[in-house]
Amino acid sequence: MKWKLTISTYDPKVKRIRPLSPNIQIYRPQLTSVLSIANRITGVILSVFAVLLVMSLTAAAAGPNNYLYITALTSSWVGQAMMFAFTLSFFVHLCGGIRHLLWDAGYGFELRTIYASGWAVVFSSIVLTTIAWIASGIVGR
Amino acid sequence: MKPKLNSRLPIVRAHGLGSARHGVEHWWAQRVTAVTLVPLTIWFTASIITLSSSDHSTMIRWLETPFCSISMVLLLIALFYHAALGLEVVIEDYVHSGAKIPLLVAMRMTCFALATTGIFATLIVALSD
Numbered sequence: 001m002k003w004k005l006t007i008s009t010y011d012p013k014v015k016r017i018r019p020l021s022p023n024i025q026i027y028r029p030q031l032t033s034v035l036s037i038a039n040r041i042t043g044v045i046l047s048v049f050a051v052l053l054v055m056s057l058t059a060a061a062a063g064p065n066n067y068l069y070i071t072a073l074t075s076s077w078v079g080q081a082m083m084f085a086f087t088l089s090f091f092v093h094l095c096g097g098i099r100h101l102l103w104d105a106g107y108g109f110e111l112r113t114i115y116a117s118g119w120a121v122v123f124s125s126i127v128l129t130t131i132a133w134i135a136s137g138i139v140g141r
Numbered sequence: 142m143k144p145k146l147n148s149r150l151p152i153v154r155a156h157g158l159g160s161a162r163h164g165v166e167h168w169w170a171q172r173v174t175a176v177t178l179v180p181l182t183i184w185f186t187a188s189i190i191t192l193s194s195s196d197h198s199t200m201i202r203w204l205e206t207p208f209c210s211i212s213m214v215l216l217l218i219a220l221f222y223h224a225a226l227g228l229e230v231v232i233e234d235y236v237h238s239g240a241k242i243p244l245l246v247a248m249r250m251t252c253f254a255l256a257t258t259g260i261f262a263t264l265i266v267a268l269s270d
Contacts, residue, residue: 009237010237040227040231043224043227043228043231044227044228044231046224047224047227047228050220050221050224050255051255053217053220053259054217054255054256054258054259054262057204057213057258057259057262057263057266058258058259058262060197060200060201060204060262060266061261061262061263061265061266063197064196064197064198067196067197067200068197071194071196071197074193074194075194087186090182090186094179094182094183097175097178097179098179100175101172101175101176104172132186132190135190136190136193139190139191139193140193140194
């Protein structure tokens with residue numbers, strides 16, 4: 001059993017290794033390609049947090065003693081770092097997703113617009129994450 | 142006369158394998174769940190910010206209100222549907238071994254099980270005294 005995250009794949013029909021495009025070893029990262037893979041990575045990260053959401057709901061339904069494990073986790077340094085990863089991933093995926101939906105509706109295909117919307121995703125996700133943490137700090141006080 | 146299996150036209154085989162239209166359905170469902178998740182996830186993230194560092198009773202009092210319970214159930218449905226569609230493409234793109242199909246089935250089952258568990262827990266909180 002082989003897990004392949006590589007640049008080539010085995011073609012059983014011709015019995016040899018075929019290259020896959022893009023060849024990531026010689027591929028210079030651009031804003032467009034970085035945001036493309038970022039949307040996918042943040043999607044996978046958010047799927048992991050969806051599991052934590054179900055665990056929290058189950059703990060809440062089970063009772064106060066079980067829920068203590070959740071509050072202990074979220075109040076710890078590890079938990080806070082995880083919550084930061086969640087908020088950043090969420091806003092990157094949200095903004096990137098809205099950008100994708102605008103493309104699907106037929107808007108923003110000019111190269112200048114693609115880069116402008118790309119930088120908008122980067123800045124708005126940083127700003128929104130910062131706002132979320134400032135708001136959380138004010139509420140938590 | 143019975144037609145032989147290999148005498149089928151390629152288009153008939155394509156329909157039988159489900160390749161035709163399936164991609165459109167996947168694409169469309171991913172977009173519909175994405176649009177649905179925009180308000181639901183913003184509500185959820187805003188809620189956990191206001192609920193941060195709160196205890197069990199505060200959390201229960203928040204979740205048991207009809208608006209929150211219904212929103213949470215809708216969130217769980219849309220979230221795990223969207224996650225299953227996204228993870229499906231990720232597995233299809235990166236796993237080229239025999240593990241691909243079992244992994245796809247396991248991922249789907251896990252998403253279904255988690256959504257059901259989350260909805261069940263939400264209903265327990267919402268419907269208990």
